[in-house]
Amino acid sequence: MTLEHTTEPIRIVLIDDHTLFRSGIKALLARQEGFEVIGEASDGLSGVKLVEQAAPDVVLLDLDMPVMNGREALAQILSSRPEQTVVMLTVSEDSEDLTECMRLGARGFLLKNIHAEFLIESIKKAAAGDNVFSPEMTARLVQSLINPGTPAVAGALDSLTQRELEILGHLAAGRSNKVIARKLDLAESTIKVHVQNILRKLELTSRVQAAVYAVQHNVPQPQD
Template sequence: MTIRIVLADDQAMIRAGLRMVVESEPGMEVVGEAADGAEAVALARRVQPDVVLMDIAMPRMDGLTAARRLLDAPRPPKVVMLTTFDTDENLYAALRAGTSGFLLKVSPPEQLVEAIRVVAAGDGLLDPAVTTRVIASFAGRHEPVRPPQLAELTPRELEVLRMLARGLTNAEIARELFVGEATVKTHVARVLMKLNLRDRAQAVVFAYESGVVTPGSALG
């Protein structure tokens, strides 16, 4: 199955470079380009991509605002934020908005390709070490709030949520629990549904902000 991608960046040269990398990879197709956030939202709603590579700093509408609007749609794409600056504030804001991850524009081509595959498949975190570190750092600044929907999780689902917070892939969770990947996929889907979360990146944010895990306890 071909992964359909929209590129959103206000610099034409950046878009051209991204397109060159993406279209040199089998199973990937660029289905549109946008030069600002508002254009990205309109384009993505029209062409229904699987993944949007979204610059954070754009005119008219910034990338985070555009991402939030796209992710509020009934069938949202996966959104990966692109930035020049490796700042924890940007990453945390992007993850809380419901994006699937964060990528530096200077990342090597193979990292870009792998990021697209990871978020399109939905079975792993984009750069789990960075993601869990940043979420733990920011979530630890506030008292955890335990939402009532946590009571809906079974003990096994709660265990899976803790493993998601460690950044484990479905395959890694399967090995730890001695079950098949299909079983893990079902558990993850139920966790996301019961907690009303879009993807596993939001599950990590939820796990820390609700106190299911605490900074330091889920890392490693």
């Protein structure tokens, strides 16, 4: 007898003050295999409480909302659940919103004008540990991070171990902790510790900044 392999659906919480938009996203995800919307909230404060109770795999979070805005909600969510995957889903194309949300720890920044297929793939990637961005926001992120005010300097690379340099190269290639762990035959928790050490030594606040820094300073990216 053959046992069928079943994969648990990605459990999602929607936080957005527009009822019709939430309904549209729910309807879209309901038509796809592998997704389950387990809750929704119409303001940031209610969203924070919902995430704490429901512990979803992915949170889709708007920026401009009543009671508590998306930035404040993001900060509170990640304060109580540091490993929570949160993706901003917004109309804002403001570079300051983008960089602040990434600094706070958002996994991605998507604009509401993206195609349905792009949203579906982005949710899957975010759930797997990757960072996701609308195409037009990627260039803005790189521009905002590559500037003379970037805290880390080239000499800081000397403080990294050989293993940390290797992992930094994987970050530059856009790989998640899970993928890096598999390629290096290490535990995912070990990769997480290495990434934290890299950020601390380079005085950076996110793996996205680390990836940009690696490209800027020609850190070799491993070949597939």
